Amino acid sequence: MRYLLTIAGLLGAATALPVHAEKEVDRAAIAECVVDNDIKDVRTLLNTLPGSPEERKAGDRIMVYYGGCNDNKVMAGQIAWRERAEIADAALRSRFGGKQFDAASPARDGWKLAVAGKTAGTDYDAGSASMRQFGDCVVAVAPGAAVRLAQSSRKSDEETAAIAALAPTLNDCIAPGQNFKVKRADLRLIVAEPLYHMMAK
Numbered sequence: 130m131r132y133l134l135t136i137a138g139l140l141g142a143a144t145a146l147p148v149h150a151e152k153e154v155d156r157a158a159i160a161e162c163v164v165d166n167d168i169k170d171v172r173t174l175l176n177t178l179p180g181s182p183e184e185r186k187a188g189d190r191i192m193v194y195y196g197g198c199n200d201n202k203v204m205a206g207q208i209a210w211r212e213r214a215e216i217a218d219a220a221l222r223s224r225f226g227g228k229q230f231d232a233a234s235p236a237r238d239g240w241k242l243a244v245a246g247k248t249a250g251t252d253y254d255a256g257s258a259s260m261r262q263f264g265d266c267v268v269a270v271a272p273g274a275a276v277r278l279a280q281s282s283r284k285s286d287e288e289t290a291a292i293a294a295l296a297p298t299l300n301d302c303i304a305p306g307q308n309f310k311v312k313r314a315d316l317r318l319i320v321a322e323p324l325y326h327m328m329a330k
Contacts, residue, residue: 157283160215162198164223167191171220174213175325178247179261180254184208191216210257214318221279221325261322266302268323271295275320283314292316 164171170190177184188208195212196204208216249255268275271294278291292313299311311319 156212156215157219159195159198160212160219161222163191163194163216164219166198167194168220168223170194171216172329174208175217175220175322178253179210179213179257180250181252184213210260211318213257214321217325218279218318218321221321221328224325224328225280260319263302264319264321264323267295267299268320268327270301271298272324272327274298275324278317279320279324283317288313288317295320 167190170187174184174187174191177187185207191208192204192206196202247253249258274291274295278288278295281287281291295316
């Protein structure tokens with residue numbers, strides 16, 4: 130699991146370098162608005178490799194809605210890891226009401242993140258791909274706990290219980306001897322895209 134070594138650094142970078150400079154905003158609400166208004170491009174975005182030209186192309190279209198959902202700001206730049214993860218979480222939550230989740234269904238192992246023959250930094254972002262692979266592993270190890278976290282409200286007792294149930298399984302996805310710290314909000318975002326693709330099968 131050598132790809133897990135960059136995760137801690139990525140979390141710090143994703144927190145410090147959002148897609149644009151701004152005051153604290155409700156990114157979850159913005160992402161939900163984007164999903165409600167541009168689900169076609171959201172699906173296209175979530176079918177791309179992080180950091181790929183295809184992601185940037187889909188992200189350019191989504192940025193129009195992202196700005197509109199954020200006090201009608203004019204947005205520019207690339208979709209960062211956190212913005213993509215919030216959009217994946219919103220897309221996942223929109224599916225819960227219409228499709229039953231089968232926790233026994235196996236997670237896709239690295240779903241469309243096979244990078245053989247591709248160049249890191251040009252064809253994909255290695256840090257974001259590692260984060261996605263970590264999420265794939267967590268969901269594969271504990272799908273039931275992961276979906277309970279995704280279904281819970283933020284900062285709720287249910288979220289706290291879901292995180293407590295999921296936390297012991299994280300070591301199975303971390304390389305031996307590596308230190309790993311993650312905020313509770315980030316854990317929800319880490320499992321969002323893998324769960325979305327399990328429900329989209």
